[in-house]
Amino acid sequence: MTVCLLCQQALKKRILFSDLLLLRREQEGICSDCQEKFSPISEIHCPTCFKEGEEASCTDCLYWSNKGLEVSHESLYRYNEQMADYISRYKFIGDYLLRTVFATELRNYFKNKTDYTLVPIPISEKRMTERGFNQVTGLLSAAGVSFVELLQKEDTKKQSEKNRAERLASKQSFSILANVDVPEKIILIDDIYTTGATIQLAKQILMKNGAKAVTSFSLAR
Numbered sequence: 001m002t003v004c005l006l007c008q009q010a011l012k013k014r015i016l017f018s019d020l021l022l023l024r025r026e027q028e029g030i031c032s033d034c035q036e037k038f039s040p041i042s043e044i045h046c047p048t049c050f051k052e053g054e055e056a057s058c059t060d061c062l063y064w065s066n067k068g069l070e071v072s073h074e075s076l077y078r079y080n081e082q083m084a085d086y087i088s089r090y091k092f093i094g095d096y097l098l099r100t101v102f103a104t105e106l107r108n109y110f111k112n113k114t115d116y117t118l119v120p121i122p123i124s125e126k127r128m129t130e131r132g133f134n135q136v137t138g139l140l141s142a143a144g145v146s147f148v149e150l151l152q153k154e155d156t157k158k159q160s161e162k163n164r165a166e167r168l169a170s171k172q173s174f175s176i177l178a179n180v181d182v183p184e185k186i187i188l189i190d191d192i193y194t195t196g197a198t199i200q201l202a203k204q205i206l207m208k209n210g211a212k213a214v215t216s217f218s219l220a221r
């Protein structure tokens, strides 16, 4: 019996016409009840970072804009309770099976972005040892999307353990890996976008090393 990766209830085997919409999800291992609790970002969102419910630039984007920094970020889902629970089980508890849950959405999203090189935000060596995998490359690999690792990260306090002021004041902890060529057009990929501090730091390093256009994407905002 196949069960839902998130709630362990049995997944339907027989497919009725009315289930066709759900089929795609069940192939990736979660039931429709769990799927419905994820909340896709609606039409009303910050034009530059996709923050839900903002009609104009949000306070985070204004903060960057006042520093002369541009934000060009897109995201698929709101960081609601269901997403927080998913991220915590996938990333912090380390359930690697959960990397497949958004495979179809991610594959569809990146289908038309072939002009860009996808660059995942790295995790530090210490985090890699603790977790055993980079949650971002896990999501991309499960989606069958190709990416290039260009960055490395020094060990610092986890972004998730910092308050807003600490996040915004984060010091540069990224550098370019040895012997890589930095392409001109890049989409930086992360699992969650909170204030944008991580993306801005990674972007800064890439621009200094030859990138001309760097946008970003996260599963959740």
Ligand SMILES: [Zn+2]
Pocket (backbone or CB within 6 Å): 004, 005, 006, 007, 008, 009, 030, 031, 032, 033, 034, 035
């Ligand atoms: Zn479920």
Ligand SMILES: [Zn+2]
Pocket (backbone or CB within 6 Å): 046, 047, 048, 049, 050, 051, 057, 058, 059, 060, 061, 062
């Ligand atoms: Zn914004």
